Amino acid sequence: MKNELPTNSLVPDLVSGQLVLAAPPGWMPAGGGFGQEPEPEGSGVPLSHYVYLFRRHRWKIIGWVLACVLATWLVSARVQPIFESTATVDIDRQTPQGVIGQDSVRNAVNDSDQFLATQIRLIQSDSVLRPVAERFKLLEHEGQTSPTQGTGTAVTRNEAPVLLKNLHITRPPNTYLLLISYRSPDAHLAAHVANNIAQSYLEHTYNIRIRASSSLSSFMEKQLDELRAKMERSSLALNRFERELNVINPEEKTSILSARLLQLNTEYTNAQSDRVRRQAVRDSVAQGSPEALETSAQGEDLRRLNQRLSEADEKFAQVRAHFGANHPEFRKAAAQVAELQAGADRLRTSIAGRVEIEYQQSVARERMLFRAVAETKGESDRLNSRSFEYQALKREAEADKKLYEELVRKIKEATINAGFQNSGVRLADSARPSADPVFPNTKLNVLIALLLSIVIGLGASILTDMLDNTLRDPEQVARSLNVEVIGSLPAVKNWRGRVGTFALPGAESAEAGVLAPAPAAAESAVTGFEEAVRTLRNSILLSDSDRRLRSILVTSASPSEGKSTTGAHLAVTHAEQGRRTLLIDGDLRKPSVHKRFNLSPAKGLSNVLTAECDWRTLLVSPDNLPDLHILPAGPPSRRAADLMARGLEEVLEQACAEYDLVVLDGPPLLGFAEPLQMSTIVDGVIIVTRAGETSRNAVANVLSTLRRVRANVLGIVLNDVRKEYSDSYYYYGYYNKYYQAPKNA
DSSP: OOOOOSSOEEEEOTTTOSEEEEOOTTOOOTTOOSSOOOOOOOSSOOHHHHHHHHHHTHHHHHHHHHHHHHHHHHHHHHSOOBEEEEEEEEEOTTSOSOSSSGGGTOOOOSOHHHHHHHHHHHHTSHHHHHHHHHHHTHHHHTTOOSOEEOSSSEEOTTTSOOOOTTEEEEOOTTSSEEEEEEEESSHHHHHHHHHHHHHHHHHHHHHHHHHHHHHHHHHHHHHHHHHHHHHHHHHHHHHHHHHHHTOSOHHHHHHHHHHHHHHHHHHHHHHHHHHHHHHHHHHHHHTTOHHHHHTSTTHHHHHHHHHHHHHHHHHHHHHHHHSOTTSHHHHHHHHHHHHHHHHHHHHHHHHHHHHHHHHHHHHHHHHHHHHHHHHHHHHHHHHHHHHHHHHHHHHHHHHHHHHHHHHHHHHHHHHHHHTOOOSSEEEEEOOOOOSSOSBOOHHHHHHHHHHHHHHHHHHHHHHHHHHOOBOOOHHHHHHHHOOOEEEEEEOOGGGTTSOOOBOOTTOSSGGGOBSOOOOGGGGGGOOHHHHHHHHHHHHHHTSOSSSOOOEEEEEESSSSSSHHHHHHHHHHHHHHTTOOEEEEEOOSSSOOHHHHTTOOOSSSHHHHHTTSSOGGGGOBOOTTOTTEEEEOOOSOOHHHHHTHHHHHHHHHHHHHHHOSEEEEEOOOSTTOSHHHHHHTTSSEEEEEEETTTSBHHHHHHHHHHHHHTTOOEEEEEEEEEOGGGOGGGGGGGGHHHHHSOOTTO
């Protein structure tokens, strides 16, 4: 019947409150349908899904785009055209501000952005715009003549600062140009206003310079009188001080005294050196040192005399050795020696006197130079002490004179430069009337409307898809719910949301028909829905080759999803293969299988659960499908619903032994306890959803509940699908065409 559990155990079901079979932890059936943790969702929505969305909503998007483009074209065609004229002003930052003085050689400062921004604000000022606005009555043209309420009394527009809404001032990048543009319905008016604003700006800048120069001249003239008086006072003070010093130029006298003092200091130093030298000679002479006498001024004569004396002594010694004392040669030599000795003594005495005299002279000279140096230094100090005061008075007088002369020069320069109209700001190109309006730009507006409408349309389609919480596409279901979509059943137009019946051969009316297909001879009548059911049948039975499914529960998350129709068709297609098939209507609250097969609901599963009769006695089989047996639900019974778990399990155990496949049509899962009990006693569970209507959250809750009770979920069946739901359904339209017989068969 169903997968056997290694160790069966009873656990309480949280929904029904009854005991159900549970498997040990970690066990799962061969198909792996339950007991698994949900896998993480995919990395993102594939690009093909967005392509499908755009194809699905293409006619809505095209209609929206055409409507927007047409509306934009109509509005642009009816709007009053606006013309724009532009005057170009060139600002030369290299042009000097004046013709003389520092302004004539002043270099441009690297502040182009700040300077041009200042000029733009200046053009927009009231002083520039008001004369033009009053001349052409621009406030009336722009509708600005209404009074404005201030904090106190009402203020009219004529009294408020002029602001022109149609005036635009721009600066082309990396240029020193200013573009003054004005827009107006009248092309000539726009050109005149732009030119007059440019001219008003030039005149205003010139008037500003004139007023600034006049103000500067007036201010400097007031300061000139004060500077003249101050200069006179400082000059008088300097002259008075010079008279007190009795010198014309104290600085020159100070320089002379300084040079004289330096010379006297030098001579005094030399005198000291000479006096010391002479004193040393005198002291040596006084001590009788012959060497000291020889170093004097007469030392040379003394050295020659001493040499002659030595020669005479040598000669006398020779004479004395040969002659006696009375010999004439002896007396002559002795007299010569005595004469030379007397001359040497006289010369020494003379030299000693001269050394003393020279020493006394050097001492006297030193004293005189010392007194001269002292007197000169005293005079220099006295003059220097007054020189600081003189220098202060002289600097003050010179500064006052220089400032006065500079101010006079500035006044003359300002007077001359004030009359010089700077050509650094000039009108480079006058505005001319425009032949084509700048607004509205119909081509641009249509292009923008086209692009924006396409973006909005595509965005709306994506947003609608994101806000849509229903199941539509197999890829979407597999990506968001981590469950396999085992089949998709296309919508049948003639059913209009309900299942119709096929008339059997020989039946008197359509009400006598059943959900059985037509005979094999009429294969051309097979619909795409029946082919999709056959595909679903094969997908279920061939999904797992290791084990064989004997019982299947067909349920849904909520009513009206098409579960009963799907279960009935699935049972019919399985019986068509010649396999014994049992279809059980397990929805005891709202049974519908008997209606689809035109059976009597008098007795059925509810009677079996209450043990009133055996289930085999209640089976019904259509005439043309002997392999299909149907067990209706029978009359509603609350007691039978409570006995569903035990009674239905016994029926399934017996039926699985006799039939190849048992299809159990159960009630919806949300809000009912029976389908949870049924899911634990069947081999597999199929959840039927209606494409485009069933909530994804509802199916997610159902899957979570089934996984919690360890039910084997075979997959999801999307019912009532249409080609506009996904590009995966494009092939459904080819079923009937493929089975149609050729016209000339």
